[in-house]
Amino acid sequence: MNVKNVIEGMFEDFKQARIVYLTTLRDGEERSRPMTNFNEDPYSMMWFPTYRDTRKVEDIKENPKGLLTFPSSKEGEYYEIEGRAEFEDEGVTSEKWKWRYLHWHPVQNRRFWFPRGTNYPDRMIINVYPKSVRVVKKDE
Numbered sequence: 001m002n003v004k005n006v007i008e009g010m011f012e013d014f015k016q017a018r019i020v021y022l023t024t025l026r027d028g029e030e031r032s033r034p035m036t037n038f039n040e041d042p043y044s045m046m047w048f049p050t051y052r053d054t055r056k057v058e059d060i061k062e063n064p065k066g067l068l069t070f071p072s073s074k075e076g077e078y079y080e081i082e083g084r085a086e087f088e089d090e091g092v093t094s095e096k097w098k099w100r101y102l103h104w105h106p107v108q109n110r111r112f113w114f115p116r117g118t119n120y121p122d123r124m125i126i127n128v129y130p131k132s133v134r135v136v137k138k139d140e
Helices: 010-016 055-062 090-104 106-110
Strands: 019-026 029-036 046-051 065-071 077-087 123-137
Touching: 010 065, 010 077, 019 055, 029 046, 029 055, 046 055, 046 090, 055 077, 055 123, 065 123, 090 123
Parallel strands: none
Antiparallel strands: 019 029, 019 065, 046 123, 065 077, 077 123
């Protein structure tokens, strides 16, 4: 765990958050978008599947700082995780994309396959390494 402070209740709320918001920063502009959350631990590296030809990928290439936000179980509060975003290598990306696809389409398990050694250059995995966490009150 890279994050020094642990916030009570954050771990449990993160595990319940099937969607988190990824905010990227570029040229003084913030862009947020929902990301499917396959992760279990907000204090360690988190991964998110995406496509190469997206604004978020371009943003991260210019500025690797990323913010992840998700709701708290306490009304009027949410969590913010600041971290460094990087891209996964092609081998890991291929394996994680297979798992992601089958997560959303489990009936395809018997007839779905990714040929071994096949690269999918349009697919990427964004890894976010958390540096700090905090609780934000909606009135702030």
